[in-house]
Amino acid sequence: MTAVVRTEGLTKFYGDRRGLEDLDLEIRPGEVFGYLGPNGAGKTTTIRLILDVIRPTRGRVTVLGTDPRDARVRGRIGYLPGELALEGRERARDYLAFLGGVRGGVSRERIGALAERLEADLSAPMGRLSKGNKQKVGLIQAFMHEPEFLILDEPTSGLDPLVQQEFLAMVREVRASGRTVLMSSHVLAEVENVSDRVGIVRAGRLVTVEDIAALREKAVRLVEFHFDAPVPREAFEGLAGVRDLRVEGASVRCTIDGRPDALVKAAARFTMVHMVCAEPDLEEIFLTYYSEEGEHHAGAGV
């Protein structure tokens, strides 16, 4: 199966400033790939290289099996830029109808249906639209021609939570139809519910690529048990994956790193009246990767 994106040693320097270095990445057909990193990590640089907006300093990239310099490949991609320049007096509705025409004819009904889902205002002059409405217009133009591959740079910025949910539903529909999505963000929570795999980039380098399930298994969870009578601390000490153990009378609190199996079996020996298990905090994993990478490259000026 041909990769939707394949990069080998992909590198971009802006003068002597590193944008991206030695990126080896494969995005597979039909997946939603979350691309995560803090501001300045190299996400937009990667996307611009994929779209041939900028050219690599060295390395290679192919998109949908083709060199991105081949202009025909662009028509198969839907793209939401991170910074949208929608200005002037033209109404968003007319702008989208024009783009729809250029892209082989997108009906006004389809544009209207997407606008309704996202609660977008298409009647005002574009220069007067709020940030959120501009973002919605950007999303409509990326989705409307049903491209094979969607590249969305920080797609949820400026959207309120309900509209974000609708947007995520649209992304799931794209995946269900066998198409592919690359979605960048600096907030893990934004992509964790919809991504199949996540790549984490920092300071121009890819730190890791993980299945979302593996990432969750690495997640640190806070667990609390309350029993009907005091329990001995020894029963919970030294268990695999258990950290920050606190035993106070009939209550046990700890964090669990990885599988909770040993802890659950230890707890099952007592009579439990209540338990709490917090959702995995993926923000923490994100930070773990950053600090590991920081240590790894300590002294290397990264």
Ligand SMILES: Nc1ncnc2c1ncn2[C@@H]1O[C@H](COP(=O)(O)OP(=O)(O)OP(=O)(O)O)[C@@H](O)[C@H]1O
């Ligand atoms: N046109 C440019 N000229 C010089 N340096 C640039 C240019 N574009 C990006 N950079 C630098 O390259 C690095 C990567 O930037 P990039 O925009 O790719 O990051 P990002 O992960 O998309 O960040 P953000 O989340 O802030 O958009 C940063 O250090 C940035 O300052």
